[in-house]
Amino acid sequence: MRLAVLSDTHGNAAALEAVMRDLQNQSPDAIVFLGDMVMRGPQPRECIQMVKSLQPHAIIRGNYDDLFTRFPEPGWSPSSEKEELVLRAFEYDCQHISAEDQAWLGNLPTELSLLVDEVPTEMYHAGPDSLYKVVYPWATLEELDTLHRREETRLVLYGHVHHSHVRQGNGRLVVNCGSIGLPFDGDNRASYAIVDIQKQDMAAQIRRVSYDIEKAISIAKDLFMPDVEAFEYALRTARYPYGLKLSTS
Numbered sequence: 001m002r003l004a005v006l007s008d009t010h011g012n013a014a015a016l017e018a019v020m021r022d023l024q025n026q027s028p029d030a031i032v033f034l035g036d037m038v039m040r041g042p043q044p045r046e047c048i049q050m051v052k053s054l055q056p057h058a059i060i061r062g063n064y065d066d067l068f069t070r071f072p073e074p075g076w077s078p079s080s081e082k083e084e085l086v087l088r089a090f091e092y093d094c095q096h097i098s099a100e101d102q103a104w105l106g107n108l109p110t111e112l113s114l115l116v117d118e119v120p121t122e123m124y125h126a127g128p129d130s131l132y133k134v135v136y137p138w139a140t141l142e143e144l145d146t147l148h149r150r151e152e153t154r155l156v157l158y159g160h161v162h163h164s165h166v167r168q169g170n171g172r173l174v175v176n177c178g179s180i181g182l183p184f185d186g187d188n189r190a191s192y193a194i195v196d197i198q199k200q201d202m203a204a205q206i207r208r209v210s211y212d213i214e215k216a217i218s219i220a221k222d223l224f225m226p227d228v229e230a231f232e233y234a235l236r237t238a239r240y241p242y243g244l245k246l247s248t249s
């Protein structure tokens with residue numbers, strides 16, 4: 001069984017397009033998508049259509065997908081620059097995503113446990129019980145060990161931190177597939193993972209795929225996406241841009 005693990009497209013359809021081409025060569029038996037399909041990038045509607053067209057075995061809800069149909073709460077107003085930015089991105093996405101797809105995004109499952117071949121597997125956006133939990137590649141083994149619920153689990157898949165990695169701890173393989181649309185690990189190529197499973201044996205690889213970054217940026221500008229400078233900086237540098245003082249010239 002060859003499993004492709006995709007996550008965090010964040011509305012960057014140019015990056016997803018390139019990953020879909022790469023997937024054709026990899027010929028996975030199944031695909032899972034671990035959330036944050038939209039927000040921060042210019043083409044949320046296209047990302048939804050493209051992810052659906054892949055007919056993933058599972059699609060998990062990310063923290064940004066979770067906002068739809070339940071944000072902002074009555075009486076809420078942004079109290080920080082980051083919250084203002086989230087609100088602007090949310091308003092942009094609401095204009096581009098149908099009401100039906102907004103409800104679909106906001107009600108995706110938050111986790112899945114299943115047997116892949118003979119391997120007990122758990123998958124999350126960020127971790128059990130939280131869509132916002134942050135476990136970086138350099139986490140301690142103790143932190144890594146908080147990413148599963150069941151003792152018998154041997155494979156844990158998650159996204160969210162936009163830093164891909166493959167680690168082993170306490171008899172489990174933990175794979176973070178990284179981000180397709182908005183990597184923050186210094187490598188500006190789209191990131192996803194392939195896990196090969198034969199009965200109880202596993203091998204994981206992170207794939208990095210070059211794509212047309214200039215095209216993604218020019219689409220964002222043409223569509224008057226808010227905070228395009230931050231998006232541009234993130235795409236070029238693969239660094240977290242939000243909260244930085246960026247030139248708007």
Ligand SMILES: [Fe+2]
Pocket residue numbers: 008010036062160161162
């Ligand atoms: Fe994300």
